[in-house]
Amino acid sequence: MEESFRRAIRKMTGSSLLRLGARPDRASEMANLSQAMDARWSIALFEHLDAAIENPHSMMAGPEMISYGATAWKIAIEDFPIIIDEYRTKFNEFRAKWMQRFATDEITRMLVQNEFVLKDDRGWFFSANSEKQRTLYFSTIHLMVGDAEKLLVNLSGRVEHLQDKLSKLWYRESAIDPVSKVLPSLEASLRDSEYVLIARLRSSLAVLARKRFDQAFKSKTKDRRFPTSVSCARDVGSLWNSSFAYENAFLAYTDDFCDYACGLTLLIGEWYRDKWLLYLRGFSRGQLDLFTHKTVE
Numbered sequence: 001m002e003e004s005f006r007r008a009i010r011k012m013t014g015s016s017l018l019r020l021g022a023r024p025d026r027a028s029e030m031a032n033l034s035q036a037m038d039a040r041w042s043i044a045l046f047e048h049l050d051a052a053i054e055n056p057h058s059m060m061a062g063p064e065m066i067s068y069g070a071t072a073w074k075i076a077i078e079d080f081p082i083i084i085d086e087y088r089t090k091f092n093e094f095r096a097k098w099m100q101r102f103a104t105d106e107i108t109r110m111l112v113q114n115e116f117v118l119k120d121d122r123g124w125f126f127s128a129n130s131e132k133q134r135t136l137y138f139s140t141i142h143l144m145v146g147d148a149e150k151l152l153v154n155l156s157g158r159v160e161h162l163q164d165k166l167s168k169l170w171y172r173e174s175a176i177d178p179v180s181k182v183l184p185s186l187e188a189s190l191r192d193s194e195y196v197l198i199a200r201l202r203s204s205l206a207v208l209a210r211k212r213f214d215q216a217f218k219s220k221t222k223d224r225r226f227p228t229s230v231s232c233a234r235d236v237g238s239l240w241n242s243s244f245a246y247e248n249a250f251l252a253y254t255d256d257f258c259d260y261a262c263g264l265t266l267l268i269g270e271w272y273r274d275k276w277l278l279y280l281r282g283f284s285r286g287q288l289d290l291f292t293h294k295t296v297e
Contacts, residue, residue: 005263012208012260067183068282069170076280079162080273084266087155091262094151098144098258102250108233114139117232123225124232128217137213140250141257145209148261149202155265156198159272166276174282187279198268205261212253216240 100106111117111126116136118127128136167187175181216239226232237249246252 002263004259005267008256008259008263011256012212065282065284067170067174067180067279069166069174069280071173072166072169073277073280075169076162076166076273076276080159080269080276083155083158083162084269084273087151087265087269088262090151091258091265094147095254095258095262098147098254099251101144102140102248102254104230104234104248104251107236107248107250108230110139111233111236112229116236117229119229123227124229125223125225126232126236133214133217137210141209141213141253142206144254144257145206145261148257148265149205152202152205152261152265152268155269156202159269163272163276166280170280180282183279183282201264201268205264208260209257212240212257213237216249 108117114135116126116128116132117124119125167184171184175184216237224235226235234248237253239249240256241249241252246255
Protein backbone atom coordinates (compact mmCIF):
# COMPACT_ATOMS: atom_id res chain seq x y z
CA MET A 1 0.00 0.00 0.00
CA GLU A 2 1.50 3.34 -1.06
CA GLU A 3 1.99 6.07 1.55
CA SER A 4 -0.17 8.50 -0.42
CA PHE A 5 -3.05 6.02 -0.14
CA ARG A 6 -2.48 5.66 3.61
CA ARG A 7 -2.64 9.44 4.06
CA ALA A 8 -5.74 9.66 1.89
CA ILE A 9 -7.47 6.98 3.97
CA ARG A 10 -6.93 9.02 7.11
CA LYS A 11 -8.15 12.22 5.47
CA MET A 12 -11.18 10.75 3.70
CA THR A 13 -12.34 8.44 6.51
CA GLY A 14 -10.92 10.05 9.62
CA SER A 15 -9.14 6.83 10.65
CA SER A 16 -6.73 4.21 9.38
CA LEU A 17 -7.88 0.96 7.79
CA LEU A 18 -5.00 -0.80 9.50
CA ARG A 19 -6.28 -2.05 12.83
CA LEU A 20 -3.89 -4.28 14.75
CA GLY A 21 -5.64 -6.59 17.18
CA ALA A 22 -5.19 -9.92 18.85
CA ARG A 23 -4.05 -12.97 16.95
CA PRO A 24 -7.04 -14.29 14.96
CA ASP A 25 -8.71 -17.45 16.20
CA ARG A 26 -8.45 -20.20 13.58
CA ALA A 27 -11.86 -21.73 14.31
CA SER A 28 -13.72 -18.41 14.11
CA GLU A 29 -11.87 -17.40 10.96
CA MET A 30 -12.76 -20.69 9.30
CA ALA A 31 -16.39 -20.19 10.35
CA ASN A 32 -16.42 -16.71 8.80
CA LEU A 33 -14.86 -18.11 5.63
CA SER A 34 -17.45 -20.87 5.33
CA GLN A 35 -20.29 -18.37 5.72
CA ALA A 36 -18.92 -16.42 2.76
CA MET A 37 -18.93 -19.49 0.50
CA ASP A 38 -21.51 -20.25 -2.12
CA ALA A 39 -23.44 -23.25 -0.76
CA ARG A 40 -23.35 -25.22 -3.99
CA TRP A 41 -19.59 -24.95 -4.38
CA SER A 42 -19.12 -25.59 -0.68
CA ILE A 43 -20.84 -28.97 -1.12
CA ALA A 44 -18.61 -29.75 -4.10
CA LEU A 45 -15.54 -28.80 -2.09
CA PHE A 46 -16.39 -31.22 0.72
CA GLU A 47 -17.22 -33.96 -1.77
CA HIS A 48 -13.76 -33.64 -3.31
CA LEU A 49 -12.14 -33.68 0.12
CA ASP A 50 -14.08 -36.79 1.13
CA ALA A 51 -13.28 -38.53 -2.16
CA ALA A 52 -9.57 -37.83 -1.75
CA ILE A 53 -9.53 -39.14 1.82
CA GLU A 54 -11.44 -42.30 0.87
CA ASN A 55 -8.88 -43.09 -1.83
CA PRO A 56 -5.43 -42.89 -0.18
CA HIS A 57 -3.72 -43.89 -3.43
CA SER A 58 -4.82 -40.61 -5.04
CA MET A 59 -3.05 -38.77 -2.24
CA MET A 60 0.22 -40.53 -3.05
CA ALA A 61 0.24 -40.70 -6.84
CA GLY A 62 0.72 -37.97 -9.41
CA PRO A 63 3.04 -34.96 -9.67
CA GLU A 64 4.53 -33.30 -6.61
CA MET A 65 2.69 -30.02 -7.22
CA ILE A 66 -1.11 -30.28 -7.10
CA SER A 67 -3.38 -27.76 -8.86
CA TYR A 68 -0.39 -25.96 -10.37
CA GLY A 69 -1.57 -24.10 -13.47
CA ALA A 70 1.56 -23.50 -15.52
CA THR A 71 -0.12 -21.86 -18.55
CA ALA A 72 -2.48 -19.73 -16.46
CA TRP A 73 0.41 -18.69 -14.19
CA LYS A 74 2.38 -17.29 -17.13
CA ILE A 75 -0.62 -15.28 -18.30
CA ALA A 76 -1.38 -13.95 -14.81
CA ILE A 77 2.18 -12.86 -14.11
CA GLU A 78 2.29 -10.96 -17.44
CA ASP A 79 -1.23 -9.51 -17.76
CA PHE A 80 -2.05 -8.26 -14.23
CA PRO A 81 0.93 -5.83 -14.07
CA ILE A 82 -0.06 -4.45 -17.49
CA ILE A 83 -3.63 -3.76 -16.34
CA ILE A 84 -2.49 -2.21 -13.05
CA ASP A 85 0.03 0.08 -14.79
CA GLU A 86 -2.63 1.09 -17.33
CA TYR A 87 -5.01 2.24 -14.60
CA ARG A 88 -2.27 4.01 -12.70
CA THR A 89 -1.75 6.04 -15.89
CA LYS A 90 -5.51 6.59 -16.27
CA PHE A 91 -5.71 7.98 -12.74
CA ASN A 92 -2.79 10.32 -13.40
CA GLU A 93 -4.79 11.67 -16.34
CA PHE A 94 -7.92 11.77 -14.17
CA ARG A 95 -6.11 13.85 -11.54
CA ALA A 96 -4.72 16.28 -14.11
CA LYS A 97 -8.18 16.76 -15.65
CA TRP A 98 -9.92 17.55 -12.37
CA MET A 99 -7.11 19.72 -11.02
CA GLN A 100 -7.54 21.77 -14.18
CA ARG A 101 -11.34 21.92 -13.77
CA PHE A 102 -10.98 23.08 -10.18
CA ALA A 103 -8.34 25.69 -10.93
CA THR A 104 -8.97 28.92 -9.01
CA ASP A 105 -10.22 30.87 -12.01
CA GLU A 106 -12.72 28.12 -12.90
CA ILE A 107 -13.95 27.68 -9.32
CA THR A 108 -14.33 31.43 -8.89
CA ARG A 109 -16.31 31.74 -12.11
CA MET A 110 -18.62 28.88 -11.14
CA LEU A 111 -19.21 30.13 -7.59
CA VAL A 112 -19.97 33.69 -8.72
CA GLN A 113 -22.10 32.61 -11.69
CA ASN A 114 -24.25 30.37 -9.50
CA GLU A 115 -24.44 32.96 -6.70
CA PHE A 116 -22.56 31.00 -4.09
CA VAL A 117 -20.17 33.95 -3.81
CA LEU A 118 -21.92 37.32 -3.52
CA LYS A 119 -20.97 40.93 -2.92
CA ASP A 120 -22.43 43.60 -0.69
CA ASP A 121 -21.18 46.95 0.58
CA ARG A 122 -18.78 45.15 2.97
CA GLY A 123 -17.14 42.92 0.35
CA TRP A 124 -17.37 39.42 -1.10
CA PHE A 125 -18.81 36.54 0.93
CA PHE A 126 -19.85 32.89 0.59
CA SER A 127 -23.57 32.23 0.95
CA ALA A 128 -25.08 28.75 0.88
CA ASN A 129 -27.85 27.19 2.92
CA SER A 130 -28.14 23.42 3.15
CA GLU A 131 -29.99 23.19 -0.17
CA LYS A 132 -27.41 25.32 -1.98
CA GLN A 133 -24.61 23.28 -0.41
CA ARG A 134 -26.26 20.19 -1.90
CA THR A 135 -26.34 21.92 -5.29
CA LEU A 136 -22.69 22.87 -4.91
CA TYR A 137 -21.75 19.25 -4.20
CA PHE A 138 -23.64 17.87 -7.19
CA SER A 139 -22.21 20.47 -9.53
CA THR A 140 -18.60 19.83 -8.48
CA ILE A 141 -17.45 16.88 -6.37
CA HIS A 142 -20.26 14.54 -7.41
CA LEU A 143 -19.17 14.76 -11.05
CA MET A 144 -15.60 13.87 -10.12
CA VAL A 145 -16.77 10.92 -8.01
CA GLY A 146 -18.82 9.61 -10.94
CA ASP A 147 -15.73 9.65 -13.15
CA ALA A 148 -13.73 7.77 -10.53
CA GLU A 149 -16.47 5.16 -10.14
CA LYS A 150 -16.34 4.50 -13.87
CA LEU A 151 -12.60 3.82 -13.68
CA LEU A 152 -13.06 1.49 -10.72
CA VAL A 153 -15.86 -0.41 -12.45
CA ASN A 154 -13.84 -0.58 -15.66
CA LEU A 155 -10.81 -2.04 -13.91
CA SER A 156 -13.04 -4.52 -12.05
CA GLY A 157 -14.47 -5.66 -15.37
CA ARG A 158 -10.99 -6.11 -16.85
CA VAL A 159 -9.64 -8.18 -13.98
CA GLU A 160 -12.84 -10.25 -13.73
CA HIS A 161 -12.59 -11.02 -17.46
CA LEU A 162 -8.99 -12.09 -16.94
CA GLN A 163 -10.09 -14.14 -13.93
CA ASP A 164 -12.61 -16.05 -16.05
CA LYS A 165 -9.92 -16.77 -18.63
CA LEU A 166 -7.46 -17.96 -15.98
CA SER A 167 -9.96 -20.17 -14.20
CA LYS A 168 -10.96 -21.98 -17.41
CA LEU A 169 -7.32 -22.67 -18.25
CA TRP A 170 -6.61 -23.71 -14.68
CA TYR A 171 -9.52 -26.16 -14.45
CA ARG A 172 -8.71 -27.71 -17.81
CA GLU A 173 -5.01 -28.06 -17.06
CA SER A 174 -4.86 -29.09 -13.42
CA ALA A 175 -8.25 -30.28 -12.05
CA ILE A 176 -7.82 -33.95 -12.92
CA ASP A 177 -8.70 -35.80 -9.68
CA PRO A 178 -10.48 -35.11 -6.36
CA VAL A 179 -7.35 -33.75 -4.67
CA SER A 180 -6.52 -31.35 -7.52
CA LYS A 181 -10.14 -30.08 -7.57
CA VAL A 182 -9.97 -28.82 -3.97
CA LEU A 183 -8.39 -25.42 -4.73
CA PRO A 184 -10.55 -24.70 -7.81
CA SER A 185 -13.68 -25.50 -5.78
CA LEU A 186 -12.53 -23.24 -2.96
CA GLU A 187 -11.84 -20.38 -5.37
CA ALA A 188 -15.22 -20.77 -7.10
CA SER A 189 -17.09 -20.91 -3.79
CA LEU A 190 -15.88 -17.42 -2.85
CA ARG A 191 -16.61 -15.65 -6.16
CA ASP A 192 -20.01 -14.24 -5.17
CA SER A 193 -18.59 -12.78 -1.96
CA GLU A 194 -15.85 -11.10 -3.96
CA TYR A 195 -18.38 -9.42 -6.25
CA VAL A 196 -20.38 -8.18 -3.26
CA LEU A 197 -17.23 -6.72 -1.71
CA ILE A 198 -16.21 -4.93 -4.93
CA ALA A 199 -19.72 -3.44 -5.25
CA ARG A 200 -19.51 -2.21 -1.66
CA LEU A 201 -16.12 -0.61 -2.26
CA ARG A 202 -17.46 1.14 -5.34
CA SER A 203 -20.45 2.60 -3.46
CA SER A 204 -18.17 3.69 -0.62
CA LEU A 205 -16.53 6.26 -2.90
CA ALA A 206 -19.68 8.38 -3.10
CA VAL A 207 -20.46 7.98 0.62
CA LEU A 208 -16.99 9.04 1.74
CA ALA A 209 -16.83 11.88 -0.77
CA ARG A 210 -20.13 13.36 0.42
CA LYS A 211 -19.17 12.97 4.08
CA ARG A 212 -15.84 14.72 3.50
CA PHE A 213 -17.61 17.50 1.61
CA ASP A 214 -20.22 18.07 4.32
CA GLN A 215 -17.59 18.29 7.06
CA ALA A 216 -16.38 21.60 5.66
CA PHE A 217 -19.82 23.18 6.14
CA LYS A 218 -21.02 21.61 9.39
CA SER A 219 -19.97 24.31 11.78
CA LYS A 220 -21.13 27.89 11.42
CA THR A 221 -18.34 30.11 10.19
CA LYS A 222 -17.83 33.77 10.98
CA ASP A 223 -19.48 36.27 8.71
CA ARG A 224 -16.29 36.94 6.79
CA ARG A 225 -15.83 39.38 3.93
CA PHE A 226 -13.11 39.33 1.30
CA PRO A 227 -11.75 42.09 -0.91
CA THR A 228 -12.14 40.09 -4.15
CA SER A 229 -14.26 37.25 -5.48
CA VAL A 230 -11.08 35.22 -6.02
CA SER A 231 -9.95 35.48 -2.39
CA CYS A 232 -13.44 34.52 -1.26
CA ALA A 233 -13.57 31.52 -3.61
CA ARG A 234 -10.21 30.32 -2.33
CA ASP A 235 -11.63 30.15 1.20
CA VAL A 236 -14.69 28.03 0.37
CA GLY A 237 -14.23 24.60 1.98
CA SER A 238 -11.13 25.79 3.84
CA LEU A 239 -11.19 22.72 6.12
CA TRP A 240 -9.90 20.66 3.17
CA ASN A 241 -6.94 23.02 2.80
CA SER A 242 -5.99 23.41 6.46
CA SER A 243 -2.27 23.49 5.66
CA PHE A 244 -2.79 26.16 2.95
CA ALA A 245 -0.68 24.07 0.58
CA TYR A 246 -3.09 24.59 -2.33
CA GLU A 247 -4.32 27.67 -4.13
CA ASN A 248 -7.92 26.79 -3.29
CA ALA A 249 -9.65 24.18 -1.15
CA PHE A 250 -11.18 22.29 -4.08
CA LEU A 251 -7.68 21.48 -5.32
CA ALA A 252 -6.79 20.10 -1.89
CA TYR A 253 -9.96 18.00 -1.87
CA THR A 254 -9.23 16.73 -5.38
CA ASP A 255 -5.69 15.66 -4.52
CA ASP A 256 -6.85 13.73 -1.44
CA PHE A 257 -9.75 12.13 -3.28
CA CYS A 258 -7.57 11.11 -6.22
CA ASP A 259 -5.05 9.50 -3.87
CA TYR A 260 -7.89 7.57 -2.24
CA ALA A 261 -9.79 6.57 -5.40
CA CYS A 262 -6.61 5.59 -7.25
CA GLY A 263 -5.28 3.67 -4.26
CA LEU A 264 -8.56 1.81 -3.80
CA THR A 265 -8.85 0.92 -7.49
CA LEU A 266 -5.26 -0.31 -7.76
CA LEU A 267 -5.69 -2.23 -4.51
CA ILE A 268 -8.50 -4.21 -6.16
CA GLY A 269 -6.30 -4.99 -9.15
CA GLU A 270 -3.40 -5.98 -6.91
CA TRP A 271 -5.67 -8.14 -4.76
CA TYR A 272 -6.81 -10.11 -7.81
CA ARG A 273 -3.19 -10.42 -8.95
CA ASP A 274 -2.05 -11.75 -5.58
CA LYS A 275 -5.05 -14.06 -5.33
CA TRP A 276 -4.33 -15.75 -8.64
CA LEU A 277 -0.59 -15.99 -8.13
CA LEU A 278 -1.38 -17.73 -4.85
CA TYR A 279 -3.95 -20.16 -6.26
CA LEU A 280 -2.13 -21.01 -9.47
CA ARG A 281 1.03 -22.11 -7.72
CA GLY A 282 -1.00 -24.94 -6.16
CA PHE A 283 0.36 -26.86 -3.21
CA SER A 284 2.77 -29.77 -2.68
CA ARG A 285 1.78 -33.28 -1.66
CA GLY A 286 3.64 -32.70 1.56
CA GLN A 287 0.92 -30.18 2.48
CA LEU A 288 -1.96 -32.65 2.15
CA ASP A 289 -2.17 -33.06 5.92
CA LEU A 290 -3.65 -29.56 5.97
CA PHE A 291 -6.89 -31.11 4.70
CA THR A 292 -7.16 -33.77 7.41
CA HIS A 293 -8.51 -33.26 10.90
CA LYS A 294 -6.28 -34.79 13.53
CA THR A 295 -7.34 -35.43 17.10
CA VAL A 296 -5.02 -35.71 20.04
CA GLU A 297 -5.82 -38.57 22.43
